[in-house]
Amino acid sequence: MPAVAPTPASAPPPPDYSNGALAVRLLKLTWQYKYLCLQVLFLQLLLLTLGLMGLNLTGVGIDYVRHAVDATVAAPNWPVWLPAPALDAPVMRGLWILAGAILILALMRSVLNYAYSVGLALLTQHRLVVELRARVYDKLQRLSFRFFDENATGSIINRCTSDAQNVRAFVDQVVIQIFIMLISLTVYVIYMVNISPALTLACLATMPLLWIRSVHFARQIRPAYVENRELMDQLVLSFTESIEGIGTIKGFALERQAAARFDVDNRRVAAQRHEIFRAVSLYSPTMDMLTQIGMIVLLGYGGWMAMEGEIPLGAGLVVFAGLLQQFSSQINTIATVADSIQLALTSARRVFEVLDAPIEVESPPDAQPLGKVRGEVTFENVSFSYKAEHAALAEVSFQVKPGELIAIAGATGSGKSVLMSLIPRFYDPGVGRVLLDGRDLRTLPLEELRRSIGLVFQENFLFSDTVAANIAFGNPDATPAQIERAAQIAAADKFIRELPQGYETMLGPLGANLSGGQRQRLAIARALLLDPAILLLDDPTAAVDPGTEHEIIDALERAVQGRTTFIVAHRLSTLRRANRILVLERGRLVQQGNHRELMEQPGPYRRAINIQGLDFESRQLLQNTRAPWSVRPSGAPIDPPTSDMPPLEGGAP
């Protein structure tokens, strides 16, 4: 199938995939979920406040005990929202109140925490990822084959799986995480400034350094990770080839070399990682050291303030120390956020590439129903090109009457497959029109059009499902009788019945294995299920060995009855059977006519038939071996059929 996309005349400007543009698009995506995001953030705000209140209560508790034991210690700052114990109450009363309040706060926090994590999962996994995946998948299916030819299967699958997940990470690990950091820093700072602005400033002095170190680290480590991924890809490739090429490796006794090659790649990955490890291992100790310096400042300066009685020991110093620890863990996440941004941007690009890819062919909105198709196909001055400079088809015109068998001949790259793919409108011609029963394809409903055309490729994909379900692919509601009828026409009924579970036999990697000829016949049955008026056969015997080729030809003989059929063919027997042969050369229709007519005129067709060395050889062989047959008195002489138009299968009389 074609490898490059046509460039429509009015091509939209290519989408902008700069980091800035991608970030804006991701933010817009996040905005669609703004209420859920706000709810999640609100929960986080509540959680932080409650946590702080609990921490404060612990500090108050320490001060309360110290004051009760030693009257010279200042009385605790009892929180205004908490009922204070009466002055004459026993000392334990105050502690009971505090302990109870801590527990209640903790319980509230755990409920909220639960709500937070479920809410976040709901937002990301349940909404965003499902929506994103469905959109990517839906789009993927409508893209032209070009996309599937250009991209490896693994890469396409990743766009719908891990890339969609990474894009999601932009919402919860970047946007939400940044907001959480901002909120928590604000809440903490407000609390700390309330106790002592000077001490807050002193403690937070090292924070900018932490920030710088984090950002620097993320920047330093990223190229190393990129390189590592490349080396890893190389390693996996080396491994994959050792497995896929195991026949070659074993056949040439190359096990040692394969192992040696893998060893080199393996060591390269490990060596490069060891370099990363040094940077990674150095990161957290330096971050921790900066935090510890903040702690020493707090203990020195704050300790002195506590001695002077400027701040309470518990609710001041102890709580400060606790907050500082939480602070530094927040800062630590900066490196993670930076990493997530990078990952999300890379993946976003791959996801948006799919979502932005133009759908080249769409059903017209005002399409009239197709009705009964007679099968008359007309090409009117059709030109088509993948790239502007190179025409894949140029000014092709012909008309095919219903029920005709048309063979298409030509060298590789002459435009045979392109011509075929214009009929089910996999592409639209750049110039000219393709008509079905006199109506331009572009005015017809796309799905109905394609369903009235049966297609058989060189190699046909069968789904891992039952034989019956594979035949009924085009119409899942087909009755068993319909399925069997299609199989009978395709000469597949007999071998299907011999399978272990007949029509219910599973196919695919886990099921029965079919021969090439059997697979082809199933594909023919699948194409016939909808009883299409038009049949397109793209060299259906190319991938089967000659021993089984006749099975397919048998099947085709019946399949083409009463249908307009286009067949790409090399075999003379097929070419001779065709009502008409279209000969293509570099995208141009250079000759048309039946075999006999074409052989009578000079041109590429006759030249091609004549230079088929194999045919020459085998013809000589036929002539050589005819003699011994004819002289054998008892053996029945086998005479080649002499009729002008032998049956397709051509076999024994």
Added chain:
Amino acid sequence: MSFDLEWLRELFHRPPKPHPTVRHEYSLARGAPRGDRDEDDPHELSRTLNLAILRRLFRYTKPYAKKRNRLFVLVTIRSMQLPLLAWGVGAIIRGPVAGHNLHGLEWALIAYFALACFTDWTLYYRQLYALELGENVVRDLRMYLLEHLLTLPLSYFHRTKVGRVISRMTSDIEAVRLGVQNFLFVGLVQCGQMLSACVLMAMYSWKLFLVVLLTAPPAWALDRYFRGRLSHATRMMQESFSRVTASLAETVAGIRVTQSFGREAVNAGIFRRLAHDHSLYNLNFARQSGLFIPLLEVNSQFFISTVLLAGGYCAFHPQWNMPAGDLIVFFFLANQFFGPITVLGNQFAQALTALAGAERLFRMLDTPPEWQDTPDAQPLPPLQGRVEFRQVNFGYDPARPVLHNFSFVAEPGQTIALVGHTGSGKTSIINLLAKFYQAQSGEILFDGHEIKGVTSFSLRKQMGLVLQQSFLFTGTVADNIRLPRPTATDEEVMAVLRRLDCLDLIAALPQGLQTKVGEKGRGLSAGQQQLVCFARAMLADPRILILDEATSAIDTMTEARLQSALNRLLEGRTSFVVAHRLSTIRNASQVLVLDHGRLIERGTHNELLAQGGVYAGLYRQFASIAEGEEGPQP
């Protein structure tokens, strides 16, 4: 503006029970349930920490014992340092600060600083060694895996999906790496940290420590309860994800069929259900862990309030002899005790993934080869090239024999053409010749040496194979040709091509011999790939040549060129050809006609035609298709 309150309802839902019809349906054709016979069925994998696997992983650290032992020392030191630092903060506040001792505070801060430096130094090496050890172990595992796979007979690869083998190398080994690097040693430090926090607390006040112990059973019970649920949730999540991936893979592979039948909408519906289904499992996982971690936190807050109560009570009653300042120390140590529980809880899922990966990996490493060269197998001496099959019986499944009492002799230098329908046993003969499989009975002799008595390596060194699907490795064309003899010079490679009379075809490539070959031969046409394989076999200069002729659509001109190359390749070697080309069959010294695993006719092309038997019929059929029963016009 309407707030979306769906999540509020979701909060108190029971774990989702995905719709039964959705659960196993991921095939795109009609959505029939698909039998899951994958040996990776996660149900078979153990659900808890499997000590045998851990022990085995530990054994792989043996070559790095020095690093590993240092690491354990560092882990031990580090598990004491963190609680000590926390204790230090508490002790400084409780001691010099509470006691208004400015001078003492200075000294305490200096000591604290020194301890902090030491801690970070330890951290650096702890991390570095853990990362290096993990990578080294994993590097070895990767190598072991490949080496093991290379010892397995070909039948294993015919049975096993490539994707599964590759995911051992990628996802499973990576999971093991992360497990060793992140979980194992971090986990050990966390455990040690809890332990030393306990010791410090007990030293301070064993009475308050008893209160801590009170909170341990609920934490343990919570952990135990959620451990099972989380690992179950993880497994369900992974399973549903593999259904999503499988469905996607089919979509991509079958896109042409889908588009030509206009089935996009049906498929999109199936996929949306699968993706939605997967999100329910994700949600279930979030719900479980969202319950687990907050509950652990409640537990630690419960501890703090209890300490406050008990500590306060002691402080108020002097007969208990506990100063109020001890409360401060306990408050800081509590973090050291409860922090690790949360971290360990978080890491548990990752540890399970790592162990599951290790288990799958070990299972593959432990796959015994179905058969191996016998221990007394001798290297095969240089061959003349006489090959004999004596009464050979063979079946891939012994219950369903493919070859029956098969006997023939190939004299040195003969070309043997194998002819017959698909499934008649041609490929089986090739598989037996190359010792890819072993016959159930009968003898295969090379110059009189029984195949079972010779090493596979020495046999295949004298054998050249050109398989139906020519496999090219990434690299240059020259690299691919000199595969059997990497030391061959460019001149030798060119000489080989010249002998094949195909040098011009390769020279016509963009960079000639140095043209890059992409994955799966991308960049070369089918004919060029076939030619490279011929050259490869020619360079190996084997005594015995095995050739499974490709049938793919190589255009007629190239086919004619390859035919002459092929004839040169066959010269002077004992060759076995699964023949599809008429000329090969015609030139063969012997044609063996197979039918359902039996040798039904044997002789030269002309003899067999003269017999007018099965071969003559086959040949006529074949010739008529190729020739169209009519010669070209002049």
